[in-house]
Amino acid sequence: MKVSQLNNVRVRFAPSPTGELHLGSARTALFNYLFAKNNQGKFLLRIEDTDTERSKKEHIDQAINSLNWLGFKPDEEIVFQSHRSKIYKKYLNHLLASGKAYRCFASKQELQSIREETNSFQYNGLWRNRSDEEIDEQIKLGSSFTIRLKTPNEGYTAFDDLIYGEIKVSNSEIDDFIIIRSDGSPVYNFTNVIDDHEMSISHVIRGEDHTSNTPKQLLIYQALGFDSPFFAHLPMILGEDKKKLSKRHGAESVESYRDKGFQSAPLINYLALLGWNPGTNEEIMDLTELISKYDLRKVQKKSAVFDSKKFSWVSSQYLLKQDPNSILKIIRSLDSNWGVNKEDNFCLKVIELMKPRSDSIQDIMIKSHYFYDIPNRYEPNDHKKVWKDNTEAILKDIIVLYESSEIQNSQNLEKLFKSFIQTTGFGSGQVMKPMRLALCGSLTGPSLFELMELLGIEESIKRISLYINKNRNE
């Protein structure tokens, strides 16, 4: 890392509540959090709600909930920009008084036509050097105005991005941009600088889409006489179509992942791996490990595609190691009725059997329906594959076999099964597959004998008979 100091680290995550908190923002929050904690620093939250049109209370709540779910607790009180207009006003007056900002009375239409005439996107400085009289006159007339920063025309503005290295822009590229709207409200670039200063932010870690804002903000820092923080811009996260992650991709919000039954730990783990790695081949790491291994310098410069297959794999790795009790708790938080017609012990065994075959909590819930209910249909393709002329006879033999069985644990059930195969000479698949279809309704599922042990012999036999009858009636 460049000269960035690593004592007294203070970072902030600063979402604007104009939509749901999506994966890209979540990763920005995560990288801020990891960096802060890795350096014994503070992680702060600031809600950038200066756009009164688009900012919504529900989005604020949603963002806070999402952050909470992810486990990123702000170390200080949340700062709301909408409550800070006095502070912005104070600094604005400094700028106005020192001549570093000026009022611009050009209307939107006027600006539009100038743009078309000059064929340039830049403001041409129309009100940059007007006399006090001229401006006073407009004020008396009650004309509405914006306030623009008087930016230098020469030289360049540069900064050392902690990830991208030096970024240098000629000042001639930066026009006198608006810092206060005609309704008197401050814009993002202005509030952002003031708040980062007021909050003593040491490192600004944010999305790459802000890279080109940075020189503008640096100019504000200069005008205000503030020291600027260090900057680190994070590459974007893309959808599988390599387009910027957005609503189109379906599940892009943090909440939608939670609602789909994914857990925060694997999400965090996967997100951390998007554009960063610890320098080893290790991939499954919990928050504590991530914090200790995190290094901003190893963050990738290029944007990364969110691969839902790999995320599923990460998620399944967590499930594999997870205690069934904690899984049951989460399931019940998603659906308080899940499995309540059975004992908790039964449910825990179901979870034990299903978790190595699932990639999310919801996946377990969906796949395990047959532990609780008789299958209401048999996969037609599976049925076709399995049902042969002698299947009915075989299943009847199986019923007889198990009806007389005394010890009903899986080992014994398996032993009986093996001897049955041996004496009759049937292939195991020939017998097992229809049995499984009868019990589960499909050909995938846990070990047949553990399944029967859990279901109980009586229930298992009942299901096999039902399956036989169903075929007879067709």
Next chain:
RNA sequence: GGCCCGUUCGUCUAGUGGUUAGGACUCCAGGUUUUCAUCCUGGCAACAGGAGUUCGAUUCUCCUACGGGCUACCA
């Protein structure tokens, strides 16, 4: 259009002025499980293109192409 940034298997990535360019996910093939999944083994698969520097470039430089961001009285 202008400015800024990026480009290693399909995806996430490791890596070096001389490597059989490594790993993970996916996919495929075997094995274990007399079913399914897990698991194990193996396989497919990449340095965007062109110049230059160099004894030698994936690695350094330049150009091109492609991709992304910004260019708002959004953030």
